[in-house]
Amino acid sequence: MRRGVVGGGAARARRLRGARGAAASAAGGARVDTGTQMADNSKTEDTASDSLEAAKNASNKKEKLADQVMQNPQALAALQERLDNTALTPSSYIDTFPKAVIRRIDALKKLQVKCAHIEAKFYEEVHDLERKYAALYQPLFDKRREFINGEAEPTDAEAEWHSENEEEEKLAGDLKNAMVIEEKAEETNVKGIPDFWFTIFRNVDMLSELVQEYDEPILKHLQDIKVKFSEPGQPMSFSLEFHFGPNDYFSNSVLTKTYKMKSEPDKTDPFSFEGPEIVDCEGCTIDWKKGKNVTVKTIKKKQKHKGRGTVRTITKQVPNDSFFNFFSPIKVSGDGESLDEDSEYTLAADFEIGHFFRERIVPRAVLYFTGEAIEDDDNFEEDEEGEEEELEGEEEGEEEEDAEGDPKKDSSQPAECKQQ
Numbered sequence: 008m009r010r011g012v013v014g015g016g017a018a019r020a021r022r023l024r025g026a027r028g029a030a031a032s033a034a035g036g037a038r039v040d041t042g043t044q045m046a047d048n049s050k051t052e053d054t055a056s057d058s059l060e061a062a063k064n065a066s067n068k069k070e071k072l073a074d075q076v077m078q079n080p081q082a083l084a085a086l087q088e089r090l091d092n093t094a095l096t097p098s099s100y101i102d103t104f105p106k107a108v109i110r111r112i113d114a115l116k117k118l119q120v121k122c123a124h125i126e127a128k129f130y131e132e133v134h135d136l137e138r139k140y141a142a143l144y145q146p147l148f149d150k151r152r153e154f155i156n157g158e159a160e161p162t163d164a165e166a167e168w169h170s171e172n173e174e175e176e177k178l179a180g181d182l183k184n185a186m187v188i189e190e191k192a193e194e195t196n197v198k199g200i201p202d203f204w205f206t207i208f209r210n211v212d213m214l215s216e217l218v219q220e221y222d223e224p225i226l227k228h229l230q231d232i233k234v235k236f237s238e239p240g241q242p243m244s245f246s247l248e249f250h251f252g253p254n255d256y257f258s259n260s261v262l263t264k265t266y267k268m269k270s271e272p273d274k275t276d277p278f279s280f281e282g283p284e285i286v287d288c289e290g291c292t293i294d295w296k297k298g299k300n301v302t303v304k305t306i307k308k309k310q311k312h313k314g315r316g317t318v319r320t321i322t323k324q325v326p327n328d329s330f331f332n333f334f335s336p337i338k339v340s341g342d343g344e345s346l347d348e349d350s351e352y353t354l355a356a357d358f359e360i361g362h363f364f365r366e367r368i369v370p371r372a373v374l375y376f377t378g379e380a381i382e383d384d385d386n387f388e389e390d391e392e393g394e395e396e397e398l399e400g401e402e403e404g405e406e407e408e409d410a411e412g413d414p415k416k417d418s419s420q421p422a423e424c425k426q427q
Contacts, residue, residue: 116278123272123280130270130283134243138236144370151372152231156252157199200376204229207375208330213363217330221301226330228254234369243268243283247364256299262334265289266361285358290334301329333360 101112153159205226208214218226231250237243246265251257267287272280293302304327311318326332337346337354346354367380374380 120277123277127271141236155200155203156230202227203376210375210378210381219329222330225256228252232369234365243270245365258294263291264334287339288336290336302331303327
């Protein structure tokens, strides 16, 4: 029994020693934790102090900046104007609407996209109408070509024309008949209308800027310019055909330029659609006769050998400015790569010229030959400028009236591809 007691006491002693050890360990851990906590608290206090100091410095900087702005009237006015403009932007105004209203606006935008697609179909049908009426115009253009090139003479009925200055022209004709003038044989045998198309090139600034002196003898062989529309079912496009007579420069009788068009809204920006646009163009190969290619020039260049020091002269062909580069346009990349700024400008100018040939030059050639169409264009531009000036004057007048009517306002305040 005693052994049992002794044994039981030993077990209790071991348990007590274990408990004391655990308590001691806990106490030690507590002491360590307390020390760590004190260190952490110290770090926290330092961080908080740094944050307060940084915030104080930032606040001081803001106050100084605000003082500087308030002391600078120009900066203050610029800031106020910026705030006013920001407040008046349509997007910021719309953002103030409730969600239900914005939802309805989104529905309107979706309707607008559908309208754009209908508009695209409209222009496709317009293209079909252009093709239809081009066939009606063509017999008249063919007769025009015959008169220009001396292939036929107009009848008296075809040549009868009553101008606005008919009386003055009759008087001038009588005076001329009264004078004794011996006509030269070559004047009586003039064929057609000499240099008809070349004269148009000289009269129209957009075209004359492209023509170099060495282009002129070639353009004098230009006999006709035609517009051809794409056939039904084919992608929308139109071609310009330049018909030349026999000449010493190239063997082609026709040079062509085709403009590809698109009449559909852009998927990424459908609201920008304003009708068909030219998206690409293709030229043609000019079969130049030997030594007659005006689109290149030959230069001589000296090269020095690095080792021996000897010098040799080489000849090299480089591009040359010419109207006939018109038939070798920059090629639009099909893989989505963007063109550089100069190429984009050149391509945009090319598209504008092609459109001008189609819409203005070919349908109204005689008026550009006589200069009447050019005068009409100039007058139209002057009228537009006059209207703008008049409107600006009215606006200024309204501002002055407002300033006079508002006593709060201080009156002292200032109110193609590589050539194939």
